[in-house]
Amino acid sequence: MTSAHQPETGSFLSRNPRPAIAITAVAYLLLGFLEQLPGTYLPPVLYFLTLGVLALVLMPFVLGLPNGRKPLRNYLEDIRLLPVKPLVRNILLGLLLAALALAAILAAALATGRFALDWSHVPALRWVKGLTRGIWEEVFFRGIILVLFMKIFSKGKAVFFATLLFALIHINPLRFDAAMAVDVFSIFLIGLLFTYVVLKTGSLLPAIVFHYVYDIFVLLVQNTPGADQTTALALLYAFLWPALALGALLTKYIVEHWPAAGAKS
DSSP states (O other): OOOSSOOTTOOHHHHOHHHHHHHHHHHHHHGGGGGGSSSSSHHHHHHHHHHHHIIIIIIIIIIOTTTSSOOHHHHHHHTTOSOOOSHHHHHHHHHHHHHHHHHHHHHHHHHTTOOOOOGGGSOHHHHHHHHIIIIIIIIIIIIIHHHHHHTTSOHHHHHHHHHHHHHHTTOOGGGOOHHHHHHHHHHHHHHHHHHHHHHHHTOSHHHHHHHHHHHHHHHHHTOOTTOOHHHHHHHHHHHHHHHHHHHHHHHHHHHHHSOOTTOOO
């Protein structure tokens, strides 16, 4: 999948992964303007569909990324959208990891003594927008971009740089401060777990499920009106970061005890 030898159908960008990474990341970021268009549901739906065209049409057939122009099924295998089997294991693993991370955040919120259950933090619009984050962020960052980084670096370095890029796109330069820096580091750790799950299972599916469910409910379980922000954040990371480490251990255990059919033991 990540061989340095390109097929004859390889595109210029597939043979030059550095500019390919930049183009992929910038295209993803620039399309975010679609969510800022007037309207409630139409902009996020348009954003979702446009990213889908970019990921499933332009990337494999026009730009030839990440491994040259090839049939759609081969492309999906390259970026680990296929296979999805074992389907039940991969879905349950994603749900388990999301529940673990959300439970840790809820425990931190309860520890502040200020937690308030407010279902307005889970509006219908959030379920729609979550599809873009859950599906396409995984496709672009744990799929296409990770494969491109693996053409340049060893596996460990590729994981680091792909995850770092994922974390950096969450920076808001207009309000960057120490709290945001720590939040970006936390996103980096979550991204590492997403990546570990993908590489361990060989599938984007569990990371997509994990990412989607986490993004839907994170504001619900993190709601602590009136709490001291420093204390709330300290508790958040104190609970969340060990939960992410536990999630990696659980992933290893589950995959090794519930392997895909035909996988080597």
